[in-house]
Amino acid sequence: MPTRRELEMHEMWCGADTSGEPVWHVLTTDRTTTLCGVEREDEDSRRRHATDRHCFPCMKSFQAVMEASR
Numbered sequence: 001m002p003t004r005r006e007l008e009m010h011e012m013w014c015g016a017d018t019s020g021e022p023v024w025h026v027l028t029t030d031r032t033t034t035l036c037g038v039e040r041e042d043e044d045s046r047r048r049h050a051t052d053r054h055c056f057p058c059m060k061s062f063q064a065v066m067e068a069s070r
């Protein structure tokens, strides 16, 4: 898992995964899309903080970004 300091560069966004379950995605640095390619929607307050699951494709991409910047 990435460290807290690394995560500060990328904002997290709680959206839905492909099956509609809430997950935490990692946003790109321009904060319009997620690392797994989902377009960011308006904040859904019901969904917010509703999960501690993380989007697996986002985490994989995020780790690749971190390794590339090392």
Ligand SMILES: [Zn+2]
Pocket (backbone or CB within 6 Å): 024, 025, 026, 034, 035, 036, 037, 038, 055, 056, 057, 058
């Ligand atoms: Zn994602």
